[in-house]
Amino acid sequence: MKPSELKNLNVAVVGAGYGGAATAKALSLLGARVDVYEQASRIREVGAGIGLRPASVARFHEWGIFEAIAAVSSPSEYFEILSATGEPIMRESWPAHGELTRTHLIHRGDFIDALLGVLPDGMVKVGHRLERVQDHGTGATLAFANGTTAEADLVVGADGIKSVVRKELFSDREPVFSGEHAYRAVISVDDARGMVTDDNLRMYIGKGTKVYLLPLRHRGQVSFDITALCPDPTWAPKVTRDDIVATVQGFDERLVDITRGLDLDTVNIRAVYDIDPVDTWHSDSVVLIGDAAHSMLHHQGQGANSAIQDAGALADALREADTLPAALALFQSVRKPVTDELQRISRQGWTEEEISDVFPGQKPATAPRSQ
Numbered sequence: 001m002k003p004s005e006l007k008n009l010n011v012a013v014v015g016a017g018y019g020g021a022a023t024a025k026a027l028s029l030l031g032a033r034v035d036v037y038e039q040a041s042r043i044r045e046v047g048a049g050i051g052l053r054p055a056s057v058a059r060f061h062e063w064g065i066f067e068a069i070a071a072v073s074s075p076s077e078y079f080e081i082l083s084a085t086g087e088p089i090m091r092e093s094w095p096a097h098g099e100l101t102r103t104h105l106i107h108r109g110d111f112i113d114a115l116l117g118v119l120p121d122g123m124v125k126v127g128h129r130l131e132r133v134q135d136h137g138t139g140a141t142l143a144f145a146n147g148t149t150a151e152a153d154l155v156v157g158a159d160g161i162k163s164v165v166r167k168e169l170f171s172d173r174e175p176v177f178s179g180e181h182a183y184r185a186v187i188s189v190d191d192a193r194g195m196v197t198d199d200n201l202r203m204y205i206g207k208g209t210k211v212y213l214l215p216l217r218h219r220g221q222v223s224f225d226i227t228a229l230c231p232d233p234t235w236a237p238k239v240t241r242d243d244i245v246a247t248v249q250g251f252d253e254r255l256v257d258i259t260r261g262l263d264l265d266t267v268n269i270r271a272v273y274d275i276d277p278v279d280t281w282h283s284d285s286v287v288l289i290g291d292a293a294h295s296m297l298h299h300q301g302q303g304a305n306s307a308i309q310d311a312g313a314l315a316d317a318l319r320e321a322d323t324l325p326a327a328l329a330l331f332q333s334v335r336k337p338v339t340d341e342l343q344r345i346s347r348q349g350w351t352e353e354e355i356s357d358v359f360p361g362q363k364p365a366t367a368p369r370s371q
């Protein structure tokens, strides 16, 4: 689209998570007028760390926000997979992207603060929970729970795994339970029993459980995350300390000690869900991005990174295509094959034996890992 057309483009982004915030930045840089509508009254993130991959870091450079991200993250050279008792299984450098080979480890809260911090004041409107979206073909109307409405030429549904935009316009299929729980906490390096000695991500894998240690050097902390097979599909399950400690039985004693010492009030406990691939992500004036389009399990650490890639690809498509409908079609054709594959691979997190131990005779979403 021509720069003059982009300048007249009125964009409404629903959701101020990583995908929504990054899209707001990327589309503002094209000259579009962007408003972001977020349901929460205050935007907060779970206490846990993630790895920002080189392709995401490349987008931050392109958008001129790398310094803001670098100030609250630490570069990492590689990730390592070890057995439950610490025998090395695999060590791999982070996949490179062009000249960039570094992944940056970051606290989720610091990441969203950094992304929102580079948006102009007033762009994000909190307390706006989308209830309905009406697609008119050449634009769309949003209706919020607070009684207000908004019109836009382009609506970007960045409203996460339970997306209202997806449900209203593209697919009413419900999220799928993976058969796993995630228990996530951020602790001081001093409480990590000497297990954090550098800036690299380590995953310890035992029967039906994965334990991640993701250092956050700039904070003097480490993200301590457990993913365990569990048949309880309650989104926010009730779990005791003993339940969590039981998932790491047989692991390195230091990991068991860390788990025993967790302050349960600071542990984020949730059942893990993804969605089945959605056939179509867009109309001529509405498009899905991030988890709304392709929520995936976290085994590849690619969900937030994919949301960042979506934001960049949507801006590229708007610049390259002649019309808005053509841009949205181009965006889907570039991104969907990639995320379809990530959704598929990320369901292969466990061996057949592990799954049948926890789900005898049943078939959870998660498929056996090929070994």
Ligand SMILES: Cc1cc2nc3c(=O)[nH]c(=O)nc-3n(C[C@H](O)[C@H](O)[C@H](O)COP(=O)(O)OP(=O)(O)OC[C@H]3O[C@@H](n4cnc5c(N)ncnc54)[C@H](O)[C@@H]3O)c2cc1C
Pocket (backbone or CB within 6 Å): 014, 015, 016, 017, 018, 019, 020, 037, 038, 039, 040, 049, 050, 051, 128, 129, 130, 131, 158, 159, 160, 161, 162, 163, 164, 182, 272, 289, 290, 291, 292, 296, 298, 300, 301, 302, 303, 304, 305, 306, 307
């Ligand atoms: C246990 C676990 C570990 C993970 N680890 C990693 C990792 O290591 N690396 C990685 O890249 N990814 C990881 N992910 C995935 C990552 O968290 C998601 O992919 C990412 O948060 C998606 O970003 P998003 O902006 O699309 O959606 P979200 O982060 O869900 O943001 C959606 C936003 O929309 C708002 N919203 C929702 N509904 C409405 C509405 N009706 N109206 C207005 N606003 C609304 C929400 O409040 C929220 O702010 C992990 C996920 C889990 C569960």
